[in-house]
Amino acid sequence: MGRNGAGKSRFLRDIEEATNRNKQHFYVRYVSPERAGSFKRDGNVLTNMSSFPDWLRQSRAVNQANNFKSASAMLFREAETLYLRRLANTPAIRMDPTRSFETDRLSKVNQLLTNISLVMGNADFEFRSLADGQTVSPDNISSGESEAVSLAAEILYFFDTIDPTKFNVLLLDEPDVHLHPDLQARLGKLIITMLDEFKSHADSIAVCLSTHSSPLVCSLADSRYVSIGTKSFAVDTVELNPTSAELRKIAPFFGHPLSLSLSKDVPLILEGEDDERVWQQAARTSQGRIKVFPVLAGSVNQQGELETLCASLFRTLYDNPIAFSLRDGDGVVNQPLEHQPPIKRYRLQCYAIENALLTDPCLAVMGTTWEGFVVAATKWVRENPEHPDTAHIKELAESNDRLQHQKIKKIRQLVCAVLGCKKPWEVVVGQAIGSLTNNDLVDSNMLITFLGAEMVSEVIFRNAA
Known part of the structure; x- marks a missing residue:
């Protein structure tokens, strides 16, 4: 991943040039970023591919390949032949009635x-229309559909031509x-599916992508290969x-880039599930004024790792990241x-988010004040002398700072119960923040x-x- 102008394309072309000079050890295919043309066979392309072994490589050594998709169509036809040969030479595939070129290759496209x-x-x-079954000319399908078919053909051809005696690079x-x-996301799944199919050769295959696409990433x-x-x-x-x-924790933030760009949400990395629920409620209560997307770290150690990852990723994805x-x-x-x-990193000025439950705005959400809580807590202590948390409630009611910097996790929901509030404590705090x-x-x-x-x-x- 990298910003425009960072040199990602040049980087991949340098890899292609270096590995191509060492053909006895490498099999490499380069798919250029601008893939022009239509997905249909072209006699001139066939002639060039047949007569000049290095023609396809040289024509794709630049960002703009005019006949890219025509060549892809030729490669896909060749992939069919290669698959049928593999079928003929592999009894395990040939004897399986569920295996065919249509099921193993065409269905993936x-x-x-x-x-x-x-x-x-x-x-x-x-190409056939799914609406009426009519044949559609390759020139009349959308650019995205044409792009998807061409890329799928290139990917399938690469895997069906890997050389087990070499290191294979796509x-x-x-x-x-x-x-x-x-x-974009489905294309990623196709790549993983093919890696799974050829997992016996996993140590000799590398698929290298340069991308700006968070959905693709x-x-x-989730793949162990990546x-x-x-x-x-x-x-x-x-x-x-x-x-x-x-990365999997931050992935949901990237999962819907359009909606997030419209709402201007900003990721807020949080330590635990309690914090996540509080901030989700706060965003709802604020009616969109609080524009954060809670991202759950799970622990303080994971939070540090997540901060480091996000700092690196965001700089490669956004102009003015925050x-x-x-x-x-x-x-x-x-x-x-x-x-x-x-x-931007912050530390709560209390022990944990549940300590905010004892502040005046949160008590107001529960329909009372600090003085009202003290009265209710004193009564509750008197009526529940054997309760295991009686001492904790008594300590809280008698404190001068509402236990701002002390752990109250054990009694956080009990505080609500003492006040007769049926809302979960996370909702109370979230509503007050919102x-x-x-x-x-x-x-x-x-x-x-x-x-x-x-x-x-x-x-x-x-x-x-």
Whole structure:
């Protein structure tokens, strides 16, 4: 992954040139980023491919390949022949009635198509409309459909021509071009499916992609085969690291890039599920004013790893990236976290998010005040002397700081019960956060004190004039 101008295409072409000079050890195919033409066989292309062994490689050594899709159509016809030979020489496939070129190859192409299908005609492959079954000329299908078929043909041809005595490399330069986000994701699944089919050769196959597509990356993220790296301008190396639990955690943020770009949501990395539920409720209560997309880390260690990953990814995806990370206070007082651009990092000014339940705005959501809670808690303690948490409720009611920097996880829902509130504590805190206004930043507000004024100002009121 990398920004425009970072040199991703040049990087892949350099790999192609280097491996092509060492043909005794490498089999390499390069798929250029601009794939022009129509997916139909062309006699001139056939002549060039047959007469000049290096013609196809040279014609694709530039970003714009005028006859790319015509060549893809030729390769797909050749892939059919190769598959039939493999079928004839492999009894395990030949004896399986469910295996054929249509099921093993053609169906994979058609999984990428929604309005048409590619079928075996009398003399050649044909496109058929799914609406009325009529034949559609290759020149009349959409650019995205043509792109999908061509890419699928290239991918299938590569796998059906791998050489088990060499290291086989498929270089896909921005395969997401012209494809709808859902189609980008399906293309990723096709690649993984083919790697699964050829897993016995996994140690001798590499599929290298350069892309700007978050849906494509996310569709690949769950695979054990996949690693990810970023290409920077004037840097000639890319360090690839296996996709991790961290990438899978941030993947939902990338999953719907259109809706997120319209809503201007910003990822907010959170330590635990409790925090996630609170901020989801806060966003709902604010009626869209709080524009954050909660991303669950799961632990403070994973949160650090997720911050590092996001800092790297966002710089390669967005012009002016911004994301937030919010950690528990855990008893730490007045020790702000250093920002990790583009990640802005904050620490709660209370032990954990449930401590905010004892602030005046949260108590107001439950229909009471601190004084009202003390009265209710004292009564509850008197009536429940044998309850295992009686001592904790008594300590809270008698505290001077509402146990701001102490752990109250054991009694957080009990606090609601003592007050006769049937709402889950996460809903109470989320509703109070979602109801904050700009005036609360100026006036004294205990909830902002517990959350941290800097965080509230920059996260909750990020878009305020």
